[in-house]
Structure formats: C-alpha cells, structure tokens
Amino acid sequence: MDKFEAFPTGKKRKEIVEQTVKKAVHFKDSAEIEIIDFERYTWIDSPLEGSGMVGQGLDFGSSFKDVLPKREISLKNYIETILQKRKGRAIGVEFGGVGLRLFNGFTPGFFAKSIAVTLADHRRWKLRLSELKERDRKIHHKVLEGNIFDLKTYESLNQYLDNKKVDLIIERMGQGLEFVPTEPYTVSKILQIWYDLLREGGVMFVQTPVVFNNLLEAWVIKIKNEFKGVIEIEYQKGKKDNDAYIPCSAFRLHKLPRAPNELPFLDSRTVTKIPKAN
Numbered sequence: 455m456d457k458f459e460a461f462p463t464g465k466k467r468k469e470i471v472e473q474t475v476k477k478a479v480h481f482k483d484s485a486e487i488e489i490i491d492f493e494r495y496t497w498i499d500s501p502l503e504g505s506g507m508v509g510q511g512l513d514f515g516s517s518f519k520d521v522l523p524k525r526e527i528s529l530k531n532y533i534e535t536i537l538q539k540r541k542g543r544a545i546g547v548e549f550g551g552v553g554l555r556l557f558n559g560f561t562p563g564f565f566a567k568s569i570a571v572t573l574a575d576h577r578r579w580k581l582r583l584s585e586l587k588e589r590d591r592k593i594h595h596k597v598l599e600g601n602i603f604d605l606k607t608y609e610s611l612n613q614y615l616d617n618k619k620v621d622l623i624i625e626r627m628g629q630g631l632e633f634v635p636t637e638p639y640t641v642s643k644i645l646q647i648w649y650d651l652l653r654e655g656g657v658m659f660v661q662t663p664v665v666f667n668n669l670l671e672a673w674v675i676k677i678k679n680e681f682k683g684v685i686e687i688e689y690q691k692g693k694k695d696n697d698a699y700i701p702c703s704a705f706r707l708h709k710l711p712r713a714p715n716e717l718p719f720l721d722s723r724t725v726t727k728i729p730k731a732n
C-alpha cells in the first residue's frame with residue numbers, strides 16, 4: 455500500500471507557495487533563454503481542435519474530451535452550443551497560454567473579445583511585439599503578461615474587461631503546471647477568482663495537477679451531491695501533467711442559473727485526510 459502523504463500545512467505550506475512564486479518569477483525573467491535555448495515548452499499556442507502543425511502542441515479538444523457531456527465529441531461544438539445566446543458578444547479567457555490558435559478555432563466573430571494570460575508572450579522572439587499586438591488587435595485578442603497567482607494580474611485583466619464577466623475560461627498549462635503550488639488552499643483561492651469572473655451560463659475547463667487527483671474526485675462528488683441543478687461539473691483523471699496522448703486531469707464546470715455566489719470547496723479538515731496522488 456502507498457504511504458499516506460498529506461498536503462502541507464503551517465510553515466511548510468507557506469514555504470511551498472513562496473518557492474513556487476520564486477520559480478515562476480525566475481522563469482518570467484529568463485523566459486527568452488528558457489523558451490528558445492532550452493525549448494522549455496513544446497506546446498506554446500495550441501489549436502482548439504484537430505492537429506496543428508508539428509510543434510504547435512496537442513489540441514485542447516483532445517485534452518478535455520472526457521469531461522464533455524455524453525455523446526458530445528467536439529469541444530468547439532459544445533462551447534458554441536451552450537453559449538449560443540452570447541454569440542457575437544461572448545468573451546473568452548485562456549489562463550496559461552497565448553490563446554491565439556485556441557480562439558481562432560471558434561467560428562469567426564463568435565467571441566467579441568478574447569484574452570490570454572501568460573507568464574511571457576512566447577511569440578515575441580519570433581515576431582516583433584508591435585506586429586503581434588497589431589495582429590491580435592485586429593481579431594480583438596489580447597495577450598496579458600502576468601502570473602495567475604498574482605492578484606495584480608486580475609486588476610489588469612478586470613481593467614481590460616471593463617469589469618465585465620466572461621463566458622469561457624480555459625486553462626490547459628501542461629508542463630506549465632510546474633508553477634502551480636502543490637498546496638490546495640492557494641489553488642482554491644485562484645479557482646474562486648475564476649468562478650467569480652465567470653458569467654452565469656458560462657463554462658470553465660481547467661486542467662489540474664495530477665497530484666490533486668484525490669482531492670479533485672472528492673470535491674467533484676461534493677458538488678454533484680450538494681449543488682445539482684445549479685452547478686454542472688464533470689472531471690477526468692490523468693496520469694501525467696504533460697502527456698500528449700491521453701487526457702489530463704481536469705474538470706468542466708458549467709455555472710447554471712441560481713449557482714451559489716461562492717464556489718463551494720471541501721472543508722480544511724476533510725482536505726487534511728485526503729492524500730496526495732502519486
């Protein structure tokens with residue numbers, strides 16, 4: 455039997471969060487070397503569905519296929535169907551990516567605006583930043599450089615959004631999950647911010663680190679049992695954070711009318727009894 459390893463508490467918890475923040479800051483400061491010289495990531499600007507060019511990365515549709523409702527096989531079709539009433543006015547956000555190929559995969563004009571939040575705009579070493587910005591502007595896309603664990607990032611995001619809520623949130627960071635602290639409380643604070651940002655009727659697709667698999671399962675069961683009809687949620691368990699061939703660990707959350715204002719979480723006592731997954 456595997457040894458029970460709990461998530462950190464107290465001083466250890468703080469240390470883990472600080473170390474992860476430091477690692478992310480280091481990556482941001484040396485992004486050019488990390489990305490170009492060390493080829494840190496093989497998925498940089500992945501397509502929504504279908505295979506892109508070699509080196510573009512696994513499509514989002516393949517990663518999230520097991521959280522779609524039964525009989526739905528297309529991520530694009532699912533999103534455009536549930537957001538049908540928002541067509542032409544919808545707003546989408548990708549956390550942890552540059553989002554261009556992702557949002558280009560939707561029906562042209564479906565999203566009025568899209569924003570992608572990333573530690574660094576990986577495209578800027580291949581094309582001039584001014585050219586990129588001009589190209590993004592034409593299709594109402596914006597890349598915001600910032601850390602998803604830094605509250606200042608959300609100030610800039612809300613400013614760009616004119617404090618409007620969004621219809622789609624998607625995060626599939628793969629190897630980028632290395633900058634997510636293995637600390638449930640910090641992660642739940644960010645999920646709360648995303649849930650709050652999501653409009654009623656909106657949907658989020660979120661990849662979670664494999665180490666949280668047991669927590670993910672317990673949390674989804676709680677929501678299914680206690681919030682039926684107001685939050686629709688589905689999850690899938692992966693084996694590796696950056697596996698290009700099988701679905702990752704992830705959940706889909708559809709915020710329905712009369713959904714609670716706060717995203718419900720497991721209480722801290724329950725969390726201490728749930729082991730890390732290995």
Ligand SMILES: C[S@@+](CC[C@H](N)C(=O)[O-])C[C@H]1O[C@@H](n2cnc3c(N)ncnc32)[C@H](O)[C@@H]1O
Pocket residue numbers: 478495496497498499500510511549550551552571572573574600601602603625626627628629630631633634
């Ligand atoms: C492997 S790439 C995936 C990019 C894109 N989502 C895709 O699937 O093609 C990892 C991404 O996560 C981003 N990332 C990692 N940690 C982050 C953080 N703390 N805040 C914002 N972005 C982060 C990196 O900047 C990078 O864009």
